[in-house]
Amino acid sequence: MRRVRVPLPHYPFHPPHPLILLPNYPYLGSCNFFERRFRGFAYRCDSCDFDLHGTCALLQVSVASNFPTCLHQHPLFFVQNHDEEVINDCCGCKNPLSGPIYHCSDCTYPTIFNLHKKCAESSLEIQHPYDRKHPLTLLSAPAATHRLDCSCYLCKIQWDGFVYSCSICNFDLTLDDFLAPKEITFSSHGHHRVLLLKQISFVCDSCGIAGDHSPYLYIMCNLVVHKKCISMPRNIMITRHHHVISHSFYLQEDQFEDWMCRICYEEVDMRYGGCCCSNSDCIYIFHVHCATNKAIWDGTIISEVDERCKEAPCEYRNLITDGVEQMSIGEDMVAVEIKKCVS
Ligand SMILES: [Zn+2]
Ligand SMILES: [Zn+2]
Ligand SMILES: [Zn+2]
Ligand SMILES: [Zn+2]
Ligand SMILES: [Zn+2]
Ligand SMILES: [Zn+2]
Ligand SMILES: [Zn+2]
Ligand SMILES: [Zn+2]
Structure with missing residues (x-):
């Protein structure tokens, strides 16, 4: 294999030794910078068994010397544009990464550490009306006191991102909520x-x-x-029904024969919002959490409901119940009717 000694355009990747360019890296490589598998050209340090994917070597990277070590034990790199090389979520706010990021190349899979620029540059201490008595301190995870048998919402959702914390009041505000x-x-x-x-x-x-x-x-x-419910789309398609399902804040009593959710077969509380079939001949109603469960909804959003489709006779009426199947929704097993076309 041809080996060429070429200085890297950006030195910070591997300070101790010069890297050697391998124009045709012969194997499926594993890049030590972004912890990704790669093919194609690479830079290598044999003495440290360090590989740098060619695409990563061309990124605009600098050492983030100001990043506080109390938030992460390793030094971080600032990457202006990661060119979609990073697919993990931000470790601070737990949202997908986009734009400039801070990255740790010492953390290896599965503890990959990346932060949005705005998350990495959050103030270490804030005054916030969430706690009117004390300032809140930025921590890289909720304090250990939570872990025992705590019933707070952070423990419920098993939050492991950054928090603004008050150790005296023993509560935390997630960075995601703060931002x-x-x-x-x-x-x-x-x-x-x-x-x-x-x-x-x-x-x-x-x-x-x-x-x-x-x-x-x-x-x-x-x-x-709920914060998570503000992005609930108006119209969606689910795998269990042929028509567009609409979300509504108000369900009218005379609209439905009964209030049973057609996914979990428990009652929908008409005092709150729900999902129902947009076809006027269809009287089906669903809990929002049932209709948007990952097993039922693949994320398909319908931006405009086709009036013809909405008004067409409900195909679902021509379906017969073929049996009852057990399927899991969250942690619960529920009965789901299996239906097949009669045609
Ligand atoms: Zn080396
Ligand atoms: Zn973030
Ligand atoms: Zn690290
Ligand atoms: Zn807790
Ligand atoms: Zn406090
Ligand atoms: Zn909600
Ligand atoms: Zn339900
Ligand atoms: Zn329908």
């Missing part, structure tokens, strides 16, 4: 909404499930909604 937009004027619902960053009990008007912190308020409509 969530405080006010959204244009929403699918068409109204102004505001984030209330407080520990507060409520029932979500969108999905009917209780929440215990930081809801969005639709001030003009008097609605309270």
Whole structure:
């Protein structure tokens, strides 16, 4: 194999030794910078068994010397544009990475460490109305005191991202909540909404499930909604039904024969929002959490409901119940009718 000694365009990748260019890396390689498998040209240090994928070597990278070691034990690199090389979520806010990032090349799979620029540059201490008595300190994970038999929402969702924490009051605000937009004027619902960053009990008007912190308020409509529910699309397609399923904050009583969810066969609480078939001949209703369960909904959103499709006679009426199958929704096993076309 031909070996060429070429200085790298960006030195920070492997300070101790010069790297050697392998124009045709013969194997499926594993890049020591972004921990990705690769093919094609690479740079290598034999004494350290260090491989650098050619594409990664061309990225604009600098050493992030100012990043506080209290948040991560290894030195980080600042990468202006990672060119979609990184597919993991941000370790601070747990959202997908985009734009400039901070990256640790010492952490190896499965503990890959990347941060959005805005997450990496968050203030280490803030004054926030979430805790009116004490300043909140930025930590790389919730304090260990939570782990025992804590029932707070962080433990419920097993949050392992960054938090703003008060050790005296023993509570934390996730970085994701802290960075969530405080006010959204244009929403699918068409109204102004505001984030209330407080520990507060409520029932979500969108999905009917209780929440215990930081809801969005639709001030003009008097609605309270989970942060995760504000992005609920108006119309979706699910695998269990042939028509477009619409989400509504208001379900009318005379619209349905009964209030049984056709996925879990438990009652839908008509005081809150729900999902129902957009076809006027179809009287099917679903819990929001059932219709949006990953096993039922593959994420397909319908931007405009075709009126013809909506008004067509419901094909589902021509289906027969073929049997009952067990399927899992979250941790529960539920009965689901298997239907087949009669045609
Ligand atoms: Zn080396
Ligand atoms: Zn982030
Ligand atoms: Zn690291
Ligand atoms: Zn907890
Ligand atoms: Zn406090
Ligand atoms: Zn909700
Ligand atoms: Zn249900
Ligand atoms: Zn239908």
